[in-house]
Amino acid sequence: MIKIQVPATSANIGVGFDCLGLAVSLYSTVYFERNHQKLEISGCPLEYQNESNLIFQAFVKGCTYLNRPVPNLKITIENNIPIARGLGSSAFCIVAGLKGASAWFNAKLSKEELLALATEMEGHPDNVAPAIYGKMVASFIDQNNEIQSVSFNVNDKLQFITIIPDYQVSTQKARAILPSKMFYQDTTYQIGHALILTKAMEQGDLDLIHKSIVDKMHEPYRSKLIPDYQNTKRICESENGTMYISGSGSTMMGIVDNKENAIHIINKIKKAHPNWRVHHLKLDTKGATNELVNIDNLTVNIN
Ligand SMILES: Nc1ncnc2c1ncn2[C@@H]1O[C@H](COP(=O)(O)OP(=O)(O)O)[C@@H](O)[C@H]1O
Numbered sequence: 645m646i647k648i649q650v651p652a653t654s655a656n657i658g659v660g661f662d663c664l665g666l667a668v669s670l671y672s673t674v675y676f677e678r679n680h681q682k683l684e685i686s687g688c689p690l691e692y693q694n695e696s697n698l699i700f701q702a703f704v705k706g707c708t709y710l711n712r713p714v715p716n717l718k719i720t721i722e723n724n725i726p727i728a729r730g731l732g733s734s735a736f737c738i739v740a741g742l743k744g745a746s747a748w749f750n751a752k753l754s755k756e757e758l759l760a761l762a763t764e765m766e767g768h769p770d771n772v773a774p775a776i777y778g779k780m781v782a783s784f785i786d787q788n789n790e791i792q793s794v795s796f797n798v799n800d801k802l803q804f805i806t807i808i809p810d811y812q813v814s815t816q817k818a819r820a821i822l823p824s825k826m827f828y829q830d831t832t833y834q835i836g837h838a839l840i841l842t843k844a845m846e847q848g849d850l851d852l853i854h855k856s857i858v859d860k861m862h863e864p865y866r867s868k869l870i871p872d873y874q875n876t877k878r879i880c881e882s883e884n885g886t887m888y889i890s891g892s893g894s895t896m897m898g899i900v901d902n903k904e905n906a907i908h909i910i911n912k913i914k915k916a917h918p919n920w921r922v923h924h925l926k927l928d929t930k931g932a933t934n935e936l937v938n939i940d941n942l943t944v945n946i947n
Pocket residue numbers: 687688689692697698699721723726727728729730731732733734735737813814815816891892893
């Protein structure tokens with residue numbers, strides 16, 4: 645049985661729309677096993693327990709790329725990444741399926757190959773890149789349609805608070821509301837902020853992160869889809885933290901540089917919204933992993 649674990653990812657990080665993302669220490673797992681019937685899927689909502697399932701679709705894409713037949717499959721999902729909340733649940737599915745196919749045929753697809761295939765499926769590399777590599781990753785699709793990506797260290801003292809409302813925002817809808825053009829002046833603003841943000845994250849300079857994370861490309865529009873945006877931001881800032889919309893929302897990501905501030909934010913959010921999920925996370929530095937597990941759950945080989 646093949647076990648694939650993929651971290652949740654937080655795309656954009658405010659000013660890096662479609663090109664910047666980081667992986668956090670919240671994981672979903674998928675098990676792939678041989679099956680007597682064509683396809684059996686468990687561990688996800690019923691609507692995804694069929695051939696349209698994104699994990700299966702990605703597995704099939706992997707088989708096609710490797711020129712191998714799609715085997716009869718049992719897919720078991722242990723899901724911790726909330727669906728359609730801006731924490732890369734679709735990236736998780738795509739990376740898990742592709743990596744699953746690679747491990748199934750012992751093909752050892754490189755991370756670069758995985759990234760190219762995953763970006764083709766997701767449309768943009770900002771989530772799938774950190775899901776594959778871990779850490780914080782900047783990436784773009786170049787003129788030859790190849791993906792260029794670089795990884796950044798994120799300072800150890802930075803802690804992440806995923807504040808997950810009890811309502812979804814679909815990525816499709818959150819993309820549809822964005823304007824199609826941007827002025828030169830705003831583009832210059834955006835480039836400067838994104839460049840400085842990457843260094844500030846590396847240095848763990850929270851004050852500089854707070855100044856450089858202020859986005860003009862998507863947050864002003866998407867914050868209107870999240871009724872609790874202003875109040876959540878106020879809570880994070882009242883505890884010396886900063887906040888951005890994770891991916892396309894509805895999750896908001898708080899960043900702090902010490903445990904006390906993190907705990908205060910978590911308590912205030914839980915008091916204001918008892919039904920919301922809140923996680924206190926660190927950066928994930930490994931990205932997706934795969935293991936070959938025998939029937940007794942004994943790991944026999946780790947990649
Ligand atoms: N655990 C899961 N099982 C099956 N499909 C999933 C799962 N998680 C995500 N998906 C797929 O990903 C889609 C959500 O993607 P998207 O709207 O981009 O949200 P997110 O912001 O979480 O990436 C779902 O509609 C579904 O097709």
